[in-house]
Structures are given as structure tokens and as C-alpha cells.
Amino acid sequence: MDKKLRLLIPGPTPVPPQVSEAMARPMVGHRSKGFAELTARLTGKLQQIMQTSNPVFILTSSGTGGLEAAVANTVNPGDKVLALVGGKFGERFRDLARVYGAEVIELDFPWGQPVDLATVKKQLDTHPDITLVLATLNETSTAVINDIEGIGALTRKHGAVLVVDAVSGLGGVEMKPDEWGVDILVTASQKALMVPPGLALVSVSDKAWDLIAKCKSPRYYFSLEAARKSYAKWNTAYTPAVSLFFGLEAATDLILEEGLENVFARHRLLARATREAAKALGLRLLMPEECASPLVTAVISPEGVDVGDLRKLLLDKYGVLFAGGQGELSGRIFRIAHMGYADHLDVISSIAALEMALSELGYGLELGKGVAAAQKVFLGGAN
Amino acid sequence: MDKKLRLLIPGPTPVPPQVSEAMARPMVGHRSKGFAELTARLTGKLQQIMQTSNPVFILTSSGTGGLEAAVANTVNPGDKVLALVGGKFGERFRDLARVYGAEVIELDFPWGQPVDLATVKKQLDTHPDITLVLATLNETSTAVINDIEGIGALTRKHGAVLVVDAVSGLGGVEMKPDEWGVDILVTASQKALMVPPGLALVSVSDKAWDLIAKCKSPRYYFSLEAARKSYAKWNTAYTPAVSLFFGLEAATDLILEEGLENVFARHRLLARATREAAKALGLRLLMPEECASPLVTAVISPEGVDVGDLRKLLLDKYGVLFAGGQGELSGRIFRIAHMGYADHLDVISSIAALEMALSELGYGLELGKGVAAAQKVFLGGAN
Numbered sequence: 001m002d003k004k005l006r007l008l009i010p011g012p013t014p015v016p017p018q019v020s021e022a023m024a025r026p027m028v029g030h031r032s033k034g035f036a037e038l039t040a041r042l043t044g045k046l047q048q049i050m051q052t053s054n055p056v057f058i059l060t061s062s063g064t065g066g067l068e069a070a071v072a073n074t075v076n077p078g079d080k081v082l083a084l085v086g087g088k089f090g091e092r093f094r095d096l097a098r099v100y101g102a103e104v105i106e107l108d109f110p111w112g113q114p115v116d117l118a119t120v121k122k123q124l125d126t127h128p129d130i131t132l133v134l135a136t137l138n139e140t141s142t143a144v145i146n147d148i149e150g151i152g153a154l155t156r157k158h159g160a161v162l163v164v165d166a167v168s169g170l171g172g173v174e175m176k177p178d179e180w181g182v183d184i185l186v187t188a189s190q191k192a193l194m195v196p197p198g199l200a201l202v203s204v205s206d207k208a209w210d211l212i213a214k215c216k217s218p219r220y221y222f223s224l225e226a227a228r229k230s231y232a233k234w235n236t237a238y239t240p241a242v243s244l245f246f247g248l249e250a251a252t253d254l255i256l257e258e259g260l261e262n263v264f265a266r267h268r269l270l271a272r273a274t275r276e277a278a279k280a281l282g283l284r285l286l287m288p289e290e291c292a293s294p295l296v297t298a299v300i301s302p303e304g305v306d307v308g309d310l311r312k313l314l315l316d317k318y319g320v321l322f323a324g325g326q327g328e329l330s331g332r333i334f335r336i337a338h339m340g341y342a343d344h345l346d347v348i349s350s351i352a353a354l355e356m357a358l359s360e361l362g363y364g365l366e367l368g369k370g371v372a373a374a375q376k377v378f379l380g381g382a383n
Numbered sequence: 384m385d386k387k388l389r390l391l392i393p394g395p396t397p398v399p400p401q402v403s404e405a406m407a408r409p410m411v412g413h414r415s416k417g418f419a420e421l422t423a424r425l426t427g428k429l430q431q432i433m434q435t436s437n438p439v440f441i442l443t444s445s446g447t448g449g450l451e452a453a454v455a456n457t458v459n460p461g462d463k464v465l466a467l468v469g470g471k472f473g474e475r476f477r478d479l480a481r482v483y484g485a486e487v488i489e490l491d492f493p494w495g496q497p498v499d500l501a502t503v504k505k506q507l508d509t510h511p512d513i514t515l516v517l518a519t520l521n522e523t524s525t526a527v528i529n530d531i532e533g534i535g536a537l538t539r540k541h542g543a544v545l546v547v548d549a550v551s552g553l554g555g556v557e558m559k560p561d562e563w564g565v566d567i568l569v570t571a572s573q574k575a576l577m578v579p580p581g582l583a584l585v586s587v588s589d590k591a592w593d594l595i596a597k598c599k600s601p602r603y604y605f606s607l608e609a610a611r612k613s614y615a616k617w618n619t620a621y622t623p624a625v626s627l628f629f630g631l632e633a634a635t636d637l638i639l640e641e642g643l644e645n646v647f648a649r650h651r652l653l654a655r656a657t658r659e660a661a662k663a664l665g666l667r668l669l670m671p672e673e674c675a676s677p678l679v680t681a682v683i684s685p686e687g688v689d690v691g692d693l694r695k696l697l698l699d700k701y702g703v704l705f706a707g708g709q710g711e712l713s714g715r716i717f718r719i720a721h722m723g724y725a726d727h728l729d730v731i732s733s734i735a736a737l738e739m740a741l742s743e744l745g746y747g748l749e750l751g752k753g754v755a756a757a758q759k760v761f762l763g764g765a766n
Contacts, residue, residue: 012410020407027395029704061444062622068604099601198581198624218482221451239445241581
């Protein structure tokens with residue numbers, strides 16, 4: 001028998017059985033009345049989860065496709081774009097703006113630290129002609145949550161359109177685009193939304209539509225105007241990933257049944273338990289507590305332990321898959337996701353496996369100490 | 384109980400149980416060894432089905448995304464592109480080239496007729512500076528198969544890169560890109576390949592790579608160089624639709640077990656039975672026999688019968704979903720697909736339902752006559 005896989009990477013995340021079941025449904029015509037109704041229902045449910053009254057479009061692509069949609073529809077060559085970069089996904093967003101010819105003003109924050117608002121303010125003050133600001137909610141590569149509310153307040157005052165990559169955060173952590181002034185919000189199916197990869201979700205504010213109307217960059221598959229027109233008529237502009245739509249509706253139902261606030265509290269609790277466990281084992285976290293992601297935890301690999309060896313042992317012997325570091329953090333950290341379809345015992349079993357693997361690799365620890373720290377958090381109740 | 388749906392539209396097509404089962408598998412990490420191996424196996428199987436030794440990249444998007452990849456990676460503003468248009472999908476390909484700034488030379492062929500090679504030759508002779516030719520294998524909107532071998536011979540002689548939209552044809556009808564001189568071949572999962580929508584497949588020749596290297600148009604998610612680099616390292620450049628990959632492997636296994644030649648013969652037989660049945664009922668076909676698609680049949684709606692009424696009755700009373708006409712053919716034709724996971728009795732039951740519905744709508748016919756004509760074709764053996 002194949003080893004039982006415990007997936008603790010920050011996407012794709014485990015899929016609940018209700019979602020798998022929904023995805024196994026027979027195909028339907030995507031221009032049928034039934035599928036148009038499903039798309040309309042989904043829009044409503046997604047607006048609740050994304051906490052926006054803006055239209056939400058579902059694109060058949062990974063999250064990166066959603067980010068490209070945001071950029072391709074708003075950036076003209078030579079436009080001044082402020083990119084807030086603190087990790088791999090911030091870099092990707094910056095690269096996208098460059099590909100579309102933007103004059104990118106890049107603000108680099110140390111990997112593992114959040115975006116600094118004073119620095120952002122200074123750049124916005126210096127450049128009144130910035131048209132677009134690119135920010136990341138949950139920088140998956142560093143397990144840092146950025147202060148989107150604060151960034152939103154600054155961009156709103158400045159006048160620029162704010163685009164937020166919420167690919168790995170949305171549905172697991174508070175995000176209020178309308179209240180905070182986020183104009184284009186991008187997320188994807190395979191993170192906290194608990195659906196296999198293949199769908200990007202994009203919400204668009206009136207302010208963003210004004211910029212989109214002035215954008216001359218080529219786009220067809222990712223055209224947001226095409227999406228808007230087609231949604232007004234029936235649903236997606238091009239053939240949607242029907243089975244993933246079925247799965248997405250099942251997943252949104254699960255989230256709305258649990259209740260958004262409860263889902264957020266569960267993520268905070270799992271994250272706190274993971275952090276406390278790591279600290280109890282004498283491990284250091286990459287990110288400061290005050291900006292620690294509720295979705296993923298980045299642990300600095302202890303001296304003498306090779307991250308590659310650790311991850312291999314965890315996978316081969318215990319079926320536990322952690323993520324490694326990316327970019328400049330490669331080989332320096334490992335990342336434990338607690339995102340989407342995750343509960344108390346997922347955290348505890350992953351910590352138990354981590355203890356055993358570290359022990360085998362010669363790192364001195366007291367077995368069970370990390371588990372006990374997590375248990376204490378759970379018995380202590382919600383954060 | 385919901386009505387039992389018989390899906391006879393040209394995509395999405397019915398999904399075999401083996402594919403649904405594969406898609407219900409738990410998630411895995413897309414950068415894992417196992418998933419890299421699956422991608423490598425899939426590449427080999429797809430090369431067999433696409434009959435090419437060129438690399439095949441799987442993009443998470445609908446077929447239109449694959450078409451945009453072909454254009455965005457090859458077309459610079461001002462490039463001279465020859466677009467062969469004979470239906471809605473030919474128009475889409477032309478539109479894509481325009482979006483990327485091409486100087487499009489459009490050859491329009493009457494909807495329901497194939498591309499005329501003499502006309503193509505004349506244009507190629509007149510314009511030695513054409514860099515790209517866009518052609519459609521199976522024009523789904525008219526049920527016409529184009530002579531890609533003939534077009535390939537002309538473009539090879541001319542020197543232009545040939546891009547073929549084989550979205551709705553590939554896996555159901557002969558297509559030999561390497562032998563025929565097709566440089567970029569695009570197809571998608573939800574047609575003859577029997578997988579839900581969400582994946583586009585793109586093969587790229589050495590000649591096409593030369594053009595791609597010179598292309599300055601913006602692309603990121605659909606960058607074929609990014610795909611090539613990432614495949615060399617592990618697999619797709621961005622997070623793939625993991626469950627659809629599982630389904631695609633199950634589907635390619637089914638196709639290769641049946642044998643490509645047998646799959647093609649089955650499609651030809653089903654198409655012939657459908658055409659004979661339609662003719663036996665006194666119905667006229669849109670396309671001439673010699674270029675009739677083996678994947679879909681376009682029937683001209685008889686005088687006095689409203690296509691909308693017919694399709695509604697078929698769906699409401701018999702659960703049979705035919706496609707209507709698109710663009711200028713809207714309201715004039717209906718289309719019966721026999722594509723992918725389709726067999727003798729799928730054709731016969733759809734014809735039986737058509738007979739009953741036409742009869743109810745006052746069209747004079749002898750019940751069972753169309754069914755009998757199809758039966759005769761089946762008893763007569765392979766085409």
C-alpha cells in the first residue's frame with residue numbers, strides 16, 4: 001500500500017470529501033441554464049467569503065493567471081507601478097508588471113518582515129503619478145501577513161488602484177477589500193478554499209474599471225471586460241473548468257456553514273499551536289509573532305540539520321510533506337501549512353513527526369514537548 | 384430525481400468513470416517526485432496521441448488559453464499573420480492575432496465549407512513576409528474538417544510557422560503535426576480527450592521556437608519559454624490543475640488501450656451513422672460529406688421547426704442536449720456531437736429522441752427511420 005500522505009504544504013491543500021464528491025459529478029453543458037445558475041450562486045457565495053460587493057469573476061487558471069489578469073488589464077507600458085516585495089510572490093507580481101512594460105518602483109522588505117507603511121507612504125508622496133500598487137496579503141514564501149488595511153488607507157488617499165494578491169490567504173484570514181480600499185483582489189482555489197488548483201478568482205472595484213477602460217495592453221483569455229460582458233449574458237467568457245466549479249460550490253458551502261469568523265479563528269488557533277510547538281522544541285521562527293501568518297508557519301532549520309534531509313525523512317518515513325524555503329530562503333527554512341481543510345490533530349501529528357525526524361537527525365529535543373505545547377494551546381481555547 | 388442528462392454537445396463531453404475516479408484522488412504536492420513523474424509519463428502519452436516528437440506542455444486554462452499562448456509567444460505588433468477563417472473558432476483565432484497587434488490577412492471561407500488550398504497558396508505567394516498561419520482542424524461551429532496536411536505543405540514551402548487549433552479534433556481524428564508540418568498544435572482536455580475542461584495542451588516545433596525567441600509581446604502565465612524551462616527542471620511553470628492531470632492520465636490510458644486507429648475509426652463510424660440517420664429523416668447537413676467532421680454533425684433545421692423549440696423539447700422531455708448554431712448560424716442549425724466517450728447507442732438514442740421531438744413539433748417523418756439508417760451503418764462495419 002502507498003504511504004498515507006499528510007499534505008502540509010501551502011497549496012495544493014487537502015480536499016474535503018464533499019469537494020471530491022462534487023467534482024465526480026457528470027459533465028454538463030457550460031452554457032446550460034443549470035450551469036449559469038450555479039455560476040450565479042457561486043458569485044454570491046464568493047462575494048460573502050471575499051467580503052465584497054464587487055463582481056467576482058472565476059478564471060480557469062492557477063492563481064498566477066489571476067495575477068496576470070490584474071496586471072494585463074491595468075498596466076500600460078510606462079505606467080508607474082509601486083511593487084511591495086517581501087518574498088517570492090511579491091517578486092512574481094513585480095515581474096508581471098515589468099513584463100507589461102511598467103516603470104516599476106520596487107520596495108524591498110527583508111524576507112520574513114512585513115511591508116513597512118511609512119516607507120510606502122513616502123514613495124506614494126514622492127510619486128503622485130503612481131497608477132497601481134501591488135501588494136501581497138499572505139506572503140507564502142515567508143509566512144508573513146501584511147497590513148492590507150494600512151496599505152489600503154494610503155493608496156486610497158493617494159488615488160492609485162490597489163491590487164492585492166490574496167492567493168494563499170483568502171478564506172483563512174480577515175480580508176475586507178471594500179472597507180480597506182482594495183480594488184482588485186485575486187485569489188485561487190487550492191489554498192484556504194480547499195479546492196484542487198485550476199481556478200483563480202478576481203474581484204474588481206468601480207475605480208479599477210476606470211483604469212481598465214484606459215488600458216491598451218493585449219489580453220484576451222484574461223480580459224476582465226470580456227469576463228464582465230460574458231457574465232452579464234450567462235457566465236464565463238471561455239469554457240470553465242466545470243468539475244472545479246462543482247467542487248468550489250461544495251467548498252464555499254462548507255466555509256459558509258462553519259462561518260467566516262469561525263474559519264478565521266480556527267486558522268489562528270492552528271497557527272498559534274504550531275508556533276508554540278516549534279518554540280517549545282527550541283526552534284526559531286522566521287517571522288515576528290505580530291505579523292505571523294495564520295495559514296503557514298516558517299521555521300528556521302536548526303544548525304546541523306539539513307532541510308532537504310529533514311523533509312525527505314518526514315516524507316519517506318511518516319508521509320508528512322512540509323514545504324522547503326523558496327528563493328533566498330531555500331535550504332534555510334521549512335514551512336508547515338495549516339490552511340483550509342486542517343484541524344487540531346493535523347497540527348499535532350505533523351509536530352509529532354517533526355519531533356521524531358529531528359531526533360533521528362541528531363537534533364537534541366525532548367520527545368512530546370512540542371506536541372504538549374500545541375495541546376496546551378488547544379485546551380486553552382480560541383485565540 | 385433529476386432527468387438523466389445525455390450530453391451531445393461538442394464539449395464538455397461525457398467523462399468516463401475511470402477519469403472521474405482518478406480526479407477524486409487526494410491532492411499531492413505539485414513539486415513532488417510523484418507528480419513530476421506523472422507529468423513526464425503524461426508528456427509521453429500525449430506525444431503518442433498528438434503524434435508528435437515535439438515537447439508537449441500542459442497549461443491550466445481552457446483551449447482559448449492555449450490559443451492565446453500560441454499567439455502571445457509568436458506575434459509581434461505589425462507581423463503579417465494569415466488567418467484562415469471558416470467559422471466561430473477561426474474568428475476567435477483571428478481576433479487573438481489582432482489583439483496582439485498583428486497585421487491580419489483574413490481569408491474567409493463560407494461557413495460550412497473547408498479552407499480552399501488554392502486561395503491559401505495565392506496569399507502565401509503574394510506575401511512572402513507572412514510569419515504565421517492560423518488554421519483550425521475541426522471547425523466546431525460548422526462541423527467541417529480542414530485539410531491540415533494540405534495547408535502544412537503550403538506553409539512549409541513558404542516558410543511561415545503554422546499554428547493549428549485542434550481543440551475539438553485532437554484524439555478523434557487523424558492529425559500528424561510532424562509529418563504535415565504543423566509547428567504549434569493546440570488542443571484541450573474537454574473534447575475528444577474525455578476530461579473535464581481546464582487543461583490546454585500545446586506542442587511546439589523547433590521552427591516555432593525560433594519565432595518565439597524573437598517575440599517581444601508580453602506574456603507570463605502563457606509564456607512557452609517559462610513552460611520549457613520549468614519542464615526541464617520539474618514540470619509546469621505555475622501550479623497545475625492537479626485533479627485534471629490525474630483525469631488526463633486515466634483518459635490517455637483509455638485512448639492508448641483502445642488504440643488511436645480504433646478511436647479514429649469509431650469516431651468516423653459514429654459520424655457516418657449520424658449523417659445517414661439525418662438524411663434518412665429528410666434533413667440536410669450543413670457541410671459536404673467530403674469534409675464532414677467525424678466529431679460533430681451540423682444539421683440544418685428543417686423549415687417550420689424553430690431550433691430553440693427543438694433543443695428545449697429535447698432537453699426537457701428526453702434529457703438530450705444538442706448544441707445550437709453559433710454566430711451567423713445561430714437559429715439555423717443544430718449540432719450533434721459524437722466525440723470522446725461516445726458509442727453506437729449514444730448515437731441511436733439521440734436520433735430516436737430527435738425523431739420524437741421533430742414529430743411533436745409537426746415535422747413529417749416516419750418514426751424509427753433515422754434509427755434504422757444508423758443501425759445499418761453499424762451493422763455494415765467500420766468505415
